[in-house]
Amino acid sequence: MTTDDTISADHQGLRAVKDKIAAAAKGVGRSPAGIELIVVSKTFGPDEILPVLNAGQRHFGENRVQEAVGKWPALRDKFPDITLHLIGPLQSNKTKEAVTLFDAIHSIDRPKIAKAIAEEQAKQNKELQLFIQVNTGEEPQKAGVLPRDTAQFLDQCQNEFGLKITGLMCIPPVDEEPAVHFAFLAKLARELDLPGLSMGMSGDFETAVELGATHVRVGSAIFGART
Numbered sequence: 480m481t482t483d484d485t486i487s488a489d490h491q492g493l494r495a496v497k498d499k500i501a502a503a504a505k506g507v508g509r510s511p512a513g514i515e516l517i518v519v520s521k522t523f524g525p526d527e528i529l530p531v532l533n534a535g536q537r538h539f540g541e542n543r544v545q546e547a548v549g550k551w552p553a554l555r556d557k558f559p560d561i562t563l564h565l566i567g568p569l570q571s572n573k574t575k576e577a578v579t580l581f582d583a584i585h586s587i588d589r590p591k592i593a594k595a596i597a598e599e600q601a602k603q604n605k606e607l608q609l610f611i612q613v614n615t616g617e618e619p620q621k622a623g624v625l626p627r628d629t630a631q632f633l634d635q636c637q638n639e640f641g642l643k644i645t646g647l648m649c650i651p652p653v654d655e656e657p658a659v660h661f662a663f664l665a666k667l668a669r670e671l672d673l674p675g676l677s678m679g680m681s682g683d684f685e686t687a688v689e690l691g692a693t694h695v696r697v698g699s700a701i702f703g704a705r706t
């Protein structure tokens with residue numbers, strides 16, 4: 480088997496999700512090229528991840544720094560061109576490890592973390608792609624800045640900490656219509672002049688694409704259910 484055969488190896492779950500993204504994009508006149516599929520590999524190990532890498536996928540998401548530090552450096556040795564996205568909450572004592580390993584962080588939601596990321600980026604001379612997480616459902620237990628505080632927090636990130644913010648991210652409440660939250664996040668991003676929209680998971684990524692997602696985060700639809 481040549482390297483090219485390996486790269487083009489098929490992965491059914493990945494292909495199915497890609498086809499659905501392309502169809503959803505086409506349906507609203509968007510180019511699928513404008514949508515980055517982030518394959519969420521949390522809880523899955525190299526045995527499950529390698530076939531997805533061999534099928535050509537390069538963007539992956541993890542929600543815990545510690546878990547990602549344990550499994551991705553070895554995979555990155557084999558696939559140096561992967562892009563890693565931190566999609567879960569970040570504690571400030573993990574900032575150094577996070578900035579070292581990841582290429583993007585989707586969960587910035589408080590000044591302490593924004594400041595720590597800015598300082599660590601300066602130390603490492605590295606700039607990650609950064610998203611502000613918005614708690615669109617205003618759920619008390621959920622991470623994210625409140626919608627009404629987002630403009631001010633963005634201003635602080637940009638002007639006090641000097642961070643380049645790509646866009647906004649949300650995780651809609653489980654018991655509500657995701658479309659309402661996606662449309663709201665898209666409107667907020669437009670108002671704030673931010674091009675990036677990280678939204679949509681296994682159950683609702685097509686809806687997210689229809690409403691303007693630039694990054695969808697999909698795990699179980701590709702790997703199967705997490706145990």
Ligand SMILES: *Cc1c(COP(=O)(O)O)cnc(C)c1O
Pocket residue numbers: 519521542566567650679680681682696697698699700
């Ligand atoms: C786990 C997770 C996902 C992916 O969830 P699936 O339903 O498995 O697609 C997306 N975003 C975040 C923030 C997650 O924690």
